[in-house]
Amino acid sequence: xxxxxxxxxxxxxxxxxxxxxxxxxxxxxxxxxxxxxxxxxxxxxxxxxxxxxxxxxxxxxxxxxxxxxxxxxxxxxxxxxxxxxxxxxxxxxxxxxxxxxxxxxxxxxxxxxxxxxxxxxxxxxxxxxxxxxxxxxxxxxxxxxxxxxxxxxxxxxxxxxxxxxxxxxxxxxxxxxxxxxxxxxxxxxxxxxxxxxxxxxxxxxxxxxxxxxxxxxxxxxxxxxxxxxxxxxxxxxxxxxxxxxxxxxxxxxxxxxxxxxxxxxxxxxxxxxxxxxxxxxxxxxxxxxxxxxxxxxxxxxxxxxxxxxxxxxxxxxxxxxxxxxxxxxxxxxxxxxxxxxxxxxxxxxxxxxxxxxxxxxxxxxxxx
Amino acid sequence: xxxxxxxxxxxxxxxxxxxxxxxxxxxxxxxxxxxxxxxxxxxxxxxxxxxxxxxxxxxxxxxxxxxxxxxxxxxxxxxxxxxxxxxxxxxxxxxxxxxxxxxxxxxxxxxxxxxxxxxxxxxxxxxxxxxxxxxxxxxxxxxxxxxxxxxxxxxxxxxxxxxxxxxxxxxxxxxxxxxxxxxxxxxxxxxxxxxxxxxxxxxxxxxxxxxxxxxxxxxxxxxxxxxxxxxxxxxxxxxxxxxxxxxxxxxxxxxxxxxxxxxxxxxxxxxxxxxxxxxxxxxxxxxxxxxxxxxxxxxxxxxxxxxxxxxxxxxxxxxxxxxxxxxxxxxxxxxxxxxxxxxxxxxxxxxxxxxxxxxxxxxxxxxx
Numbered sequence: 001x002x003x004x005x006x007x008x009x010x011x012x013x014x015x016x017x018x019x020x021x022x023x024x025x026x027x028x029x030x031x032x033x034x035x036x037x038x039x040x041x042x043x044x045x046x047x048x049x050x051x052x053x054x055x056x057x058x059x060x061x062x063x064x065x066x067x068x069x070x071x072x073x074x075x076x077x078x079x080x081x082x083x084x085x086x087x088x089x090x091x092x093x094x095x096x097x098x099x100x101x102x103x104x105x106x107x108x109x110x111x112x113x114x115x116x117x118x119x120x121x122x123x124x125x126x127x128x129x130x131x132x133x134x135x136x137x138x139x140x141x142x143x144x145x146x147x148x149x150x151x152x153x154x155x156x157x158x159x160x161x162x163x164x165x166x167x168x169x170x171x172x173x174x175x176x177x178x179x180x181x182x183x184x185x186x187x188x189x190x191x192x193x194x195x196x197x198x199x200x201x202x203x204x205x206x207x208x209x210x211x212x213x214x215x216x217x218x219x220x221x222x223x224x225x226x227x228x229x230x231x232x233x234x235x236x237x238x239x240x241x242x243x244x245x246x247x248x249x250x251x252x253x254x255x256x257x258x259x260x261x262x263x264x265x266x267x268x269x270x271x272x273x274x275x276x277x278x279x280x281x282x283x284x285x286x287x288x289x290x291x292x293x294x295x296x297x298x299x300x301x302x303x304x305x306x307x308x309x310x311x312x313x314x315x316x317x318x319x320x321x322x323x324x325x326x327x328x329x330x331x332x333x334x335x336x337x338x339x340x341x342x343x344x345x346x347x348x349x350x351x352x353x354x355x356x357x358x359x360x361x362x363x364x365x366x367x368x
Numbered sequence: 369x370x371x372x373x374x375x376x377x378x379x380x381x382x383x384x385x386x387x388x389x390x391x392x393x394x395x396x397x398x399x400x401x402x403x404x405x406x407x408x409x410x411x412x413x414x415x416x417x418x419x420x421x422x423x424x425x426x427x428x429x430x431x432x433x434x435x436x437x438x439x440x441x442x443x444x445x446x447x448x449x450x451x452x453x454x455x456x457x458x459x460x461x462x463x464x465x466x467x468x469x470x471x472x473x474x475x476x477x478x479x480x481x482x483x484x485x486x487x488x489x490x491x492x493x494x495x496x497x498x499x500x501x502x503x504x505x506x507x508x509x510x511x512x513x514x515x516x517x518x519x520x521x522x523x524x525x526x527x528x529x530x531x532x533x534x535x536x537x538x539x540x541x542x543x544x545x546x547x548x549x550x551x552x553x554x555x556x557x558x559x560x561x562x563x564x565x566x567x568x569x570x571x572x573x574x575x576x577x578x579x580x581x582x583x584x585x586x587x588x589x590x591x592x593x594x595x596x597x598x599x600x601x602x603x604x605x606x607x608x609x610x611x612x613x614x615x616x617x618x619x620x621x622x623x624x625x626x627x628x629x630x631x632x633x634x635x636x637x638x639x640x641x642x643x644x645x646x647x648x649x650x651x652x653x654x655x656x657x658x659x660x661x662x663x664x665x666x667x668x669x670x671x672x673x674x675x676x677x678x679x680x681x682x683x684x685x686x687x688x689x690x691x692x693x694x695x696x697x698x699x700x701x702x703x704x705x706x707x708x709x710x711x712x713x714x715x716x717x718x719x720x721x722x723x724x725x726x727x728x729x730x731x732x733x734x735x736x
Binding site for chain 2: 042282286290321323326327329332333346
């Protein structure tokens with residue numbers, strides 16, 4: 001069996017490393033020529049995606065057929081990111097299935113469409129306006145509000161906080177397009193749920209995870225999340241099941257949520273393996289990467305049961321693999337990427353007695 | 369960091385797959401031109417070892433220097449098998465450390481020397497004679513006895529059972545050389561201990577494992593072994609610690625033992641990761657492969673604690689990866705080798721409630 005992945009980053013790397021033991025072969029589509037390929041170098045065939053037609057209407061059919069052959073005629077194709085050219089996926093879908101489907105990726109790719117999907121399924125999300133004047137939006141939402149580009153945002157990029165009338169006027173003068181203005185939610189904390197579904201409709205969930213962001217970038221996660229009632233957990237799983245079923249979803253999906261008292265509000269969906277699920281590599285019987293591959297391959301899903309309280313710390317801008325910091329109860333995952341400030345270059349997973357012990361280990365590591 | 373491994377088989381494959389996540393790069397020495405390279409294809413540089421000098425005295429120094437460069441100038445070299453040409457390792461040792469050391473590999477490579485090492489450390493092993501006439505040997509050992517080639521034996525190859533005088537006479541007429549004649553041991557069962565030591569002398573053990581062989585080939589393992597007293601377990605660990613310390617050993621070592629009542633008798637040592645430790649990939653927090661790499665790299669060893677009762681079933685001669693047999697609580701490891709009767713082509717690890725449940729799963733699988 002051969003699986004092709006769109007993207008050459010660390011998620012593709014970890015998917016391949018989880019799938020190679022099963023005898024599955026991988027190939028990778030470099031869909032952005034500025035993209036670093038080091039993460040997946042040596043793990044399979046790497047092919048650049050062809051140029052779009054000059055009129056931007058799509059791709060040359062022959063070039064796509066050639067790409068499919070050059071990828072080794074994969075049995076299916078998946079993605080490591082939602083910001084993928086849908087026309088490329090649609091063109092490739094003639095040759096083999098795309099998992100999750102192009103429709104599912106499309107639904108999570110655009111913040112406006114994602115909000116509509118959530119509304120349709122009666123899943124709470126923060127109030128928002130699409131392409132509205134900021135001055136108009138704040139009449140309903142009040143200050144502050146957050147402006148987010150519908151398609152370009154990740155790791156806190158392309159987001160602006162509007163705190164007052166001056167900010168709102170300034171934004172309106174920019175002539176921006178394809179954005180949402182979201183009400184500011186005074187949440188207690190951020191959690192996420194990583195779940196998956198296979199072709200037969202089997203759904204499994206990982207433990208809810210506490211996530212700590214700084215400057216819009218995930219710094220660390222700890223699972224299971226603390227102070228979450230059974231009811232809230234079931235609520236999160238229920239929302240996820242509605243989404244996965246509605247989208248006839250195949251693979252791993254992540255759902256980022258704000259916790260407000262006993263209620264959840266969905267902040268964002270990711271139709272792929274997710275940074276807040278990296279802890280599963282050490283803390284669960286089967287990690288999110290292997291389970292994504294199992295789902296694509298039509299296999300039974302692996303046990304998602306957690307074996308110990310686990311933390312994940314992103315290594316951001318760390319220049320060398322921090323071998324010396326490894327202990328009996330921690331593991332290192334290094335991405336082989338060129339070093340750059342604020343770039344995720346690896347992560348460490350820790351297991352420990354309880355969440356407090358994990359927090360202390362993380363604080364200790366961060367102070368090194 | 370780069371590590372080179374002598375050998376291109378499944379153990380090299382699994383070592384590389386366990387080390388790649390740490391950002392370590394691998395290269396492989398194909399020391400036997402008849403050897404299949406498919407297991408490690410794509411996981412790193414593969415280089416053939418140079419030819420020996422015509423007078424068999426060793427290797428051309430320049431060819432070895434070239435090999436070392438072609439391997440990417442590794443930081444250290446390890447082996448996936450004990451039957452390695454020691455002259456090749458000695459020649460390479462000029463450029464970087466060999467772990468475990470050439471002396472340690474030598475000590476486990478030759479059955480006669482292995483017996484001497486065990487005797488020196490006061491570790492029990494079955495009575496034997498080296499290069500003795502079978503007719504003479506049986507006067508002391510009685511019938512039956514087992515004749516084993518000192519260097520060529522694995523998976524039950526190059527072993528002969530001598531049941532009576534006719535067999536003994538026939539053997540003596542063969543003019544065999546470099547063999548041992550071992551007393552037949554009426555053991556209760558076969559177990560193994562897989563342990564490891566790093567450069568700082570830290571030693572860790574995995575659980576004792578029950579092993580079931582057929583025709584000299586390991587069919588399945590279950591860990592932890594049943595009906596083993598704490599005293600017996602401590603005895604096994606004590607023997608292992610004596611061995612690892614005596615050899616100033618770095619890496620994973622496996623010790624196969626016969627259990628006779630409360631006593632252990634050492635059958636064989638393997639200076640490498642071992643088939644009876646494959647269950648650790650699913651059943652332990654850190655598997656034997658990652659821990660071997662950690663030991664070589666001078667890192668803290670990972671936790672060897674067992675997370676669930678685990679079984680390992682070798683897939684012998686199975687033509688295709690048995691994807692359909694995978695369940696929530698099992699994982700597949702496929703080696704990408706050419707199919708051949710009686711060849712190990714992959715394995716499955718299972719976790720379960722208890723040893724009985726695992727035995728049933730294995731029986732169920734074997735009957736498919």
